[in-house]
Amino acid sequence: MEIKKPAVAGTMESSDCMVTVEPGNGSIEFTLDSTVAHQFGNQIRKVTMETLERLDIDNVKISIVDKGALDCTVKARIEGAVYRSVDQYDNLPWGGAIK
C-alpha cells in the first residue's frame, strides 16, 4: 500500500494512542512518544513494524503518541490511519490485512 496523504487515528485519552501517517521518503520513519516507553517502547515498535508489513507499507512517516494503549489498540489505530490516508472506508480487508 502507498500512503497518499497525511491521516490521523486515535485519541490522547489514557489507554489509547494517536497515530499519524504521512507519505514517506523511501523508508519507514518511526517516532514514538509514549508514557510507557521504558516498559513497552520496543514492543510498540515491534507491533508497528509488523502491522505495517501486513499492510504492505514500506514508505511512510509514522508517529505515535501513546498513552498506554495495548497492542491491539496500537494495531487498530495504525490500520485506521493508513486506510484514512488512502480514503478507503468500504471493502476493508477484515481478517486479511486487517487482523
Added chain:
Amino acid sequence: MKNAVGREIPQEILKKTGKEVFRGTHYYDGKPVQKVGPKTNVVINNNGSKLVDTIHDVLVKCKIKNGMTLSFHHHFRNGDKVLNMVMAEVHKMGIKNLTICASSLGAQNDPIIPMIEDGTITNIESSGVRGGIGQAISEGKLKGLAIMRSHGGRVRAIETGESHVDIAFIGAPTADEYGNLNANGGKADCGVLSYSAVDAMYADKVVAITDTLVPFPNLPAQITQTYVDYVVVVDEIGDPAKIATGAAKPTTDQRKLLMAKYCTDFVINTPYFKDGFSYQTGVGGASIASTIYLAEIMRERNIHMGFGVGGIAKPMCDLLDEGLCRVLVDTQDFDQPSIENIRTNPNHYYITAGEYANPFNKGAYVNKLDFVILASLEVDVNFNCNVVVGSDGVITGAQGGHPDTAAGAKCTIVITPIMQGRIPSICTEVTTVTTPGEDVDVVVTDYGIAINPKRKDLMEAVKGKGLPIKTIEELRDIAYAITGEPEKVQFGRRVVGVIEARDGSIIDVVREIKPFEFKAEKKPAKRTAKKK
C-alpha cells in the same frame, strides 16, 4: 552490597551516607539506641513576648548560615504557604548549601525548584516528593542526595541525631505570643500538628509562623511554649481550600467496588476481626468503599472497632460518631469533616508522628494495629511494594506511613488494580523497593487475592470462604497476559535518591532518569544474508 530485599546498594553510597544495608524489619528490635538533645537558648527573663516582626528578622535572630538544615511540616498539604515564604526570604539573603528536612513535599512547593538549581538547596530529606521537585531530583538537579524516609523513620532520624535540624519552621493555625501552638481554629485549620512535634522537641531553633494570634495561653496546645523560640505573624500560612484536598468521594467505579468487596470479605474472615479490633485505611476510592462495606458487617454482627489510626478522613469519623469505633488517634486530616471532627468529638485524639510510627521508641501505635489497608504503585512476586518511583522512573510519591504501618499491623493488606493504564501493578520485580515484602501479607486486586506464602495461618483462615485466592505469580501472569511483559525502566548511573527503611538502613536507591532508547534493531534476515 546486596540487602535483605535483594537490592544492590552501591558501596559509594554506603560510604557517603554512613548507612548500612537493610537487614530486615525487626533487625533492631530490643537493641538500645542513643537519642540526642537540642542546643537550647534558655529564657529566664520575664520580658514576655517571643514575637518577631518578619521572617527576615527571625532568620537573622536564628543566625541562619550556609549548610544548615531547615525543617517544615506538610499539614497544610497542597495549600501550604509557609515553606515557600520562608525559602523565598532565605534565597534573598543568599544562603547556600541548605538541607530541607520536610515531613513531605508536593507540587505546592514547586517555587523552590530554582533554589535547587542554584545551589541554595543541596540536600532534601522528605517522606517523598510529588510534583516538579521530584522531576528535578530525578533529572539530577539536586547537588547532594534526596533521602526518603517514612513518617516514623523521620522521627527516628531526628531523635537519634542522624538528621540534626538547625531551625524548624512550624506553620501554626493558632499561636499565642509565647509559642503555644494549636492546629484547631484559625484561618488555616489543619486539625493536627503531629509531624511537627519532633521538630519542636529536637531542633536547636524553633520558629512558629501563624496568621492567627490568640490571647495567651493558647490551650490546649499541641506544641507548647517550652519548645518555641520565636513567633512570627504573617498574612496567610495556608490556603484552606487546598488544605483539605479531600478524600475520594464514595466511588461508583465497579473495579474499585469489587476490590473493596474482596478486601472486606477477607478482613471479616480473619481471626483479627473481633470486637475491639484496630484499623487503618487510606483515602483512595477502594479504601473508602471497603470501610463503608466493613461498617455494614460491624453493625450486623455488633462488632466495634477499638481504635482507628492514621491519616483520617470522613468515613472513619462517621464510624466514630456512630459509636462503631471507640477512639480515633490522628496524625493527619485529609478532609474538612475530619478537621471538624477532632474539634467536636472528644474521642478523636491528636497524637504525634513519633507516637504513631517511630520504630525507635518504646512502642508506636502502628505496633497495635490489626489491619492496615494500603495502596501501592507496584507490588512484585516477593510482595515488595513501590510507592515512590513512577513507571517513568521519576520520583513521584511518598513513603508516608506505608512502611511503618505495614511493619506494625498483624494483617497488612495492599489494594491495587491489576493494571493501571498499561502498567501491570503486579510484576516480577518492582522498580524501587520502598516497603519490604516481609511486611505485606495480602494483595487484593480486581482479579483475585494473593496471600504471602509465609502467612499459612491467613491461608487457612480464608479457605473455603468463597474468596478468589490466587498465587501472586498467577496475578502477575494475568496482568502480563493483558499488557505484555514490561521491560525495566532505563536509568542513568548517578544515584540521586536513597530510600531509607524505617530503621535508617538503605532499602533501595533511586538513580537519575535518562531518555528512553530503543534496543538496537535486529537486521532482517534477508538483508544480512549476502547474495551473489
